Amino acid sequence: MSPIELNKRQEEILQIVKNNGPITGEQIADRLSLTRATLRPDLAILTMAGFLDARPRVGYFYAGKKSAQALGDTMNNMKVKDFQSMPVVVRESVSVYDAICQMFLEDVGTLFVVDEQSLLVGVLSRKDLLRTSIGRQELNQIPVHIIMTRMPNITTCKKSESLIEVSRRLIEQQIDAVPVVAEEPAGLRVTGRITKTTITRAFLSLSESHEL
Amino acid sequence: MSPIELNKRQEEILQIVKNNGPITGEQIADRLSLTRATLRPDLAILTMAGFLDARPRVGYFYAGKKSAQALGDTMNNMKVKDFQSMPVVVRESVSVYDAICQMFLEDVGTLFVVDEQSLLVGVLSRKDLLRTSIGRQELNQIPVHIIMTRMPNITTCKKSESLIEVSRRLIEQQIDAVPVVAEEPAGLRVTGRITKTTITRAFLSLSESHEL
Incomplete structure (x- = not known):
C-alpha cells in the first residue's frame, strides 16, 4: 500500500486533535471557523x-498513524449520515413556477x-420541471402534485446505509438524488439528501485521503 | 488488505480469458453479447x-491473482478514456425548443x-434550458447560441486524464458534465463526455472490484 497523504484541512484537524484531544467535533469546527457539517467527511475519513x-x-x-485500511473497509464505512446535504423541500400545493x-x-x-405534517409525498427533478415548462400550460396555475413522482415510486435511503448502496440505487433507478428519510408512524420524514454530486465529492475525498 | 472479490461479469471475463487468452476486447464482448464500450470499465478494473x-x-x-493494488494506484489508473460516454451534440443554429x-x-x-466543422463552441445544461423556458420568449425562435456557455468559459478534459482530476473540476466549477476533447489546429473536437453519473458508476465499480 502507498502511505496515506492527507489534504490540508485533514492535516489541520490532526494537529488540533494532537494538541487538544479529547476534543469534540463542534470544538474542532470552531477552531477552523467551519460548520460541523463541513468537517464531517474529513472526520469520517480520518x-x-x-x-x-x-x-x-x-x-x-x-490514534497515531496506522497503516492504511483496506479500500473495501474504507468504502463500506462511508455512511450516508457523514456525507448527506440538507434537503430542500416544497409543499405539494405550490405552483410549478414557484x-x-x-x-x-x-x-x-x-x-x-412534503405534506402539512412535513412527511414525504413526492419528488421533483429538473427534468420533470423542464418537461412541464415546454408545455403550453400556465406554470403559475399547475400545482406540483400534478407532475411530481409520488410515493410509493420514490427511491429513498436511510442515514445508516453506506454510500455504495445508495450509488447502486442512483445508477439502477437512473435518478440524480434520493431523500434521506426517517421512518415515523405516520410516514417518512425527510432529513437529508444524497445526490450524484455527493458521490462525486466522496470519490474525491477517498482519493485525497489515499493519495500517492 | 481484504482479498479482492469480483462482480459476476468480471468473473465471467476472467474465465473467458483464462480459457481463450490471448483474446481481444471485441472477442470477449462478442462472447458475452455486450458492446466493447460496456465492458471497458470491467476490463480496466481487472x-x-x-x-x-x-x-x-x-x-x-x-496474469494470475496478485495481491490487491493500493487504492491510490487503482484510482490514479482510472482514466477518462476507460469510463467516458458518447457525447450528444447539437449545432449552434438549432432552437432552444429543439x-x-x-x-x-x-x-x-x-x-x-458544435460549429459546422464539428468543433466545440458551447455547452447547454438542463439548468440553462430550464431558465430560458420559464421566460416569456418563444422557444422556437431562440437559437441555442444566445443562451449557451461559450468558449473560453467551458471546462473540458482529455481522454488521458484521471477521473480524480475530472471529479475535482466538476466539484470546483459546480458543473454536471465536461466534454472530452481532442486538440486540433482549428479548435477542440468533442470525442466523449464525463458526468457525475460517470463518477458515480466509477465509485460503484471501485467498490465492486474491492468488495469485502
Whole structure:
C-alpha cells in the first residue's frame, strides 16, 4: 500500500486533535471557523483510516498513524449520515413556477415535496420541471402534485446505509438524488439528501485521503 | 488488505480469458453479447487490479491473482478514456425548443454545441434550458447560441486524464458534465463526455472490484 497523504484541512484537524484531544467535533469546527457539517467527511475519513479514535460524549483522540485500511473497509464505512446535504423541500400545493424559482434559489437539482405534517409525498427533478415548462400550460396555475413522482415510486435511503448502496440505487433507478428519510408512524420524514454530486465529492475525498 | 472479490461479469471475463487468452476486447464482448464500450470499465478494473495483462494488438492474458493494488494506484489508473460516454451534440443554429427535445430524446443532462466543422463552441445544461423556458420568449425562435456557455468559459478534459482530476473540476466549477476533447489546429473536437453519473458508476465499480 502507498502511505496515506492527507489534504490540508485533514492535516489541520490532526494537529488540533494532537494538541487538544479529547476534543469534540463542534470544538474542532470552531477552531477552523467551519460548520460541523463541513468537517464531517474529513472526520469520517480520518477515523476510518485509523488516524483518530472517536468516543461518544467525549470526543476525538489522536490514534497515531496506522497503516492504511483496506479500500473495501474504507468504502463500506462511508455512511450516508457523514456525507448527506440538507434537503430542500416544497409543499405539494405550490405552483410549478414557484418550484422552479425555489430550485434556482437553492441551486439544487431535485426538490422533495412534503405534506402539512412535513412527511414525504413526492419528488421533483429538473427534468420533470423542464418537461412541464415546454408545455403550453400556465406554470403559475399547475400545482406540483400534478407532475411530481409520488410515493410509493420514490427511491429513498436511510442515514445508516453506506454510500455504495445508495450509488447502486442512483445508477439502477437512473435518478440524480434520493431523500434521506426517517421512518415515523405516520410516514417518512425527510432529513437529508444524497445526490450524484455527493458521490462525486466522496470519490474525491477517498482519493485525497489515499493519495500517492 | 481484504482479498479482492469480483462482480459476476468480471468473473465471467476472467474465465473467458483464462480459457481463450490471448483474446481481444471485441472477442470477449462478442462472447458475452455486450458492446466493447460496456465492458471497458470491467476490463480496466481487472487490468489495474493485476488479474489481466493487456498487450497492444494482441489482446488480454490471464496474469494470475496478485495481491490487491493500493487504492491510490487503482484510482490514479482510472482514466477518462476507460469510463467516458458518447457525447450528444447539437449545432449552434438549432432552437432552444429543439435542444430540449434532443435532451429528452437522448436522455442526457448536458448537450455540447458544435460549429459546422464539428468543433466545440458551447455547452447547454438542463439548468440553462430550464431558465430560458420559464421566460416569456418563444422557444422556437431562440437559437441555442444566445443562451449557451461559450468558449473560453467551458471546462473540458482529455481522454488521458484521471477521473480524480475530472471529479475535482466538476466539484470546483459546480458543473454536471465536461466534454472530452481532442486538440486540433482549428479548435477542440468533442470525442466523449464525463458526468457525475460517470463518477458515480466509477465509485460503484471501485467498490465492486474491492468488495469485502
